[in-house]
Amino acid sequence: MEGWQGLLLLLLLTLRVCSRDVMEDDGDVMEDDGDVMEDNGDVFLTSFLRKVFQRLQERRQPVVESGRTSPREPGGPGELGQDGPARRDPDQSPGPLVLTKGGQVRGVTLDQAHVFYGLRYADPPVGAYRWKPPRPVSPWSGVYDGSFPRAACMQAFPCPAGTTSEEGVLFAYGFFNQPVSAVESSVYVTAIFKQHALPVLHKYLPLYRHADRRAMLAQIVTDFVFLCPSRRSARAGAAAGSGVWLYVFDHVPSDHRVWSGLTFCYRHACHGAELPFLFHSASVANLTFSPAEKLLSNRMLCHWGAFAHAGDPSSRSQQTAFCREQRLPPWPRYSDSSGWLVLNLTRRSHAQVGTRNQICDFWDQLGIYE
Known part of the structure; x- marks a missing residue:
């Protein structure tokens, strides 16, 4: 077990x-x-x-469709190695077979259409061929297994990325409209995280003492689904040479109409809180911004505009007179040389070290994203 x-x-x-x-009355x-x-x-x-x-046990059973087990994990039978295509699993039913210039390819039939995944359009650009024009695909022997998708190539491109500071509030309180006890929250965490449930509960349960544990569930959603994957992607992009600028939107909008009656978001920076600031759409949505909020919105608009013009949200080249008046705070590039600084977008925006780096280290070390 x-x-x-x-x-x-x-x-x-x-x-x-x-x-x-313990009930002594048998009628209770x-x-x-x-x-x-x-x-x-x-x-x-x-x-x-x-x-x-019972449902979790049923979900662990493989789903069999059209004589084959689905889905198949990458790295299994048919994975492409350095020496060419591997053989198909002989126990699997055959799919459509076609002959190309490079050799034979076997695919899969989905919704009455033949699909062939992972076909090379050129030889790998390695060694002396790096940064050179593509070369035709070398022919292969045997049958290439094109019945399942391969991992996409890493692309290096600059981007700003980030989240709000309380993304999970909208989902936890929107789903659970009644208080959730410690026992109930433990059940939900166990159902979701399975073998990782004990370390997750050990990490989060001691931090929350209130009888209603929806705040704990909201923080788990924020960390696991939004904040830590964002940091993980940003560090992977930085390692690949991409320019990455990470932010956390940490301001609670003063005009509650932005939430359309979702009262549990009135005091939180819920999912999507940054959108009317980023798109400068308060007047269109009939929202009222304070002077400090107008400045925050103007600065965000200028940061993203600078990125669109120069590929760097802190760039001063081609800066308009309007953006110069906003006196943009520095937004350092997210890298180990800058101490992994993040821009905290609030009424007094400033660069800071990620406040939940230790929590994200925990999720990374848990291996749950692998």
């Missing part, structure tokens, strides 16, 4: 023992096919947990 399965069973037993006080609790139920017929969380456990 894997670790995440054991944790689910442990939570199951804990819920049976701890979710209710009744048994129905092994599920503990209240006298009003509502199923306890124990029953829900059993169903989650």
